[in-house]
Amino acid sequence: MDIIWPGCNEIVANATRQFLSRSGAYSTRSSRFSIYSLFLELIDPAWNSYLVCLPKSRLDELNLEENIGELAHKKSFLFLENKFREWLRASHKLQKISSDFSATLDTLIDLSMYCRVKKPRRGRKTSGDRVNSRRANFPNCQFCGKQTELFSFLQSGAWPDADPDQRARLSARYCSEHRPKNLDGTWNSAYLRAKRNAEKFAEEARALKKSSGPMRHEEQKNNSDRFAQKLTEQLAAYPDEDEKFLNAARQLVDKKISDRKKQIIMLLATGKKQIDIAAELGISKQAVSKALNSIPRQYRFDLPPDHLAE
Ligand SMILES: [Zn+2]
Numbered sequence: 001m002d003i004i005w006p007g008c009n010e011i012v013a014n015a016t017r018q019f020l021s022r023s024g025a026y027s028t029r030s031s032r033f034s035i036y037s038l039f040l041e042l043i044d045p046a047w048n049s050y051l052v053c054l055p056k057s058r059l060d061e062l063n064l065e066e067n068i069g070e071l072a073h074k075k076s077f078l079f080l081e082n083k084f085r086e087w088l089r090a091s092h093k094l095q096k097i098s099s100d101f102s103a104t105l106d107t108l109i110d111l112s113m114y115c116r117v118k119k120p121r122r123g124r125k126t127s128g129d130r131v132n133s134r135r136a137n138f139p140n141c142q143f144c145g146k147q148t149e150l151f152s153f154l155q156s157g158a159w160p161d162a163d164p165d166q167r168a169r170l171s172a173r174y175c176s177e178h179r180p181k182n183l184d185g186t187w188n189s190a191y192l193r194a195k196r197n198a199e200k201f202a203e204e205a206r207a208l209k210k211s212s213g214p215m216r217h218e219e220q221k222n223n224s225d226r227f228a229q230k231l232t233e234q235l236a237a238y239p240d241e242d243e244k245f246l247n248a249a250r251q252l253v254d255k256k257i258s259d260r261k262k263q264i265i266m267l268l269a270t271g272k273k274q275i276d277i278a279a280e281l282g283i284s285k286q287a288v289s290k291a292l293n294s295i296p297r298q299y300r301f302d303l304p305p306d307h308l309a310e
Contacts, residue, residue: 003110003154007103009053015046016111027120028077035115040069043111050104061094062087072112081112113150117172141175143194143201145246149176197253204249208232212239227262230301257299261291268292268302 003020004013019042026035047068051059058064064087065071072080088105117139139151146152149170153159159166160176163183171179180191194201211228221229231252237244260281267277274292278285297303 003107003114003157005103005106005110007099008107009046009050009100009104011046011049012043012104012107015042016107018042019111020114023114023118025120027118028115030120033120035118036069036073039072039115043108044069047108054101058091062090068108072115077112077116081109081116084109084112110154113170113172114154117150139172140243140246141178142173143178143191143198144175144250145243145248146175146177148172148174149179152176193254194250201249201253204252205246208235208245208248209239209242212237212245223263223266224259226266227301230266231299234298255296255299257295261295261299264288264291265295265300265302 004016008016019038022042023035023038026033026038028035044067048066051064051066054064065083068080068083071083084105088102088109091101119139139148140146141148147155149160150172152175153170160168160170162176168183174180174191178191178194179188182188207224207228208231211225211232231248232245235244235248237248263281264277267280268274272280274288275285278288281288292300
């Protein structure tokens with residue numbers, strides 16, 4: 001994980017590296033492993049020694065604070081993050097931006113983001129813990145199973161390809177596909193669409209996850225449940241693999257697989273004819289075949305699996 005921007009002040013960079021390597025059990029929630037104390041202990045002294053190197057006039061103009069760790073604790077890491085951005089903008093305006101100042105602030109902005117979303121990592125390495133720590137370190141997009149932009153970057157150190165100048169503010173809540181705004185500042189249509197059907201998405205994700213759990217008695221299941229169960233089998237997902245359920249739920253919503261369509265598929269799978277299904281559902285045979293035509297092959301559980309199709 002590397003969030004240190006090239007050109008960042010060396011003292012701040014070293015403190016950041018040390019911070020990251022020690023931050024495992026720390027979070028904003030814990031009092032014993034308070035990430036604020038770690039910040040105060042490591043980052044504040046580095047920041048203060050950096051301030052000493054800056055020209056006095058710069059300090060006065062920008063109103064730089066000396067106790068950034070306290071600021072984060074009293075307000076929040078988001079507040080601190082915005083403060084850094086403010087200083088960065090102000091120094092751009094004064095046209096007194098030096099590359100090391102900009103890189104140092106960018107590093108601290110990313111570090112604040114990291115602290116803000118950081119979840120504690122457990123020390124013990126039982127298999128259950130490994131699953132939990134993987135999950136804790138895998139905050140997914142609100143609208144699919146992919147990592148958020150920020151976490152993907154913190155994990156891999158790779159900045160999104162779409163932003164070669166590395167100026168975008170990485171989203172801590174959404175993946176690159178679902179970030180609210182495009183890099184040019186316009187609204188992202190994929191985000192707006194996903195926002196409109198957020199509830200449907202949550203519902204599908206819940207159903208898929210539930211179907212991966214202990215089996216209920218067959219009679220209690222309706223066709224939507226059976227459909228979810230079939231899909232879960234196809235995903236070959238373990239109950240803890242949330243990202244798989246979330247991605248599958250996203251696809252179901254995006255491909256407009258309604259409850260009615262699921263019903264039709266599962267009734268066909270029991271060997272019923274289209275005409276009988278139409279009668280049972282109180283719709284026309286044309287409506288049944290139209291629905292079937294709009295369903296991608298991957299969801300046609302009434303047909304033999306793809307590789308057996310020919
Ligand atoms: Zn997403």
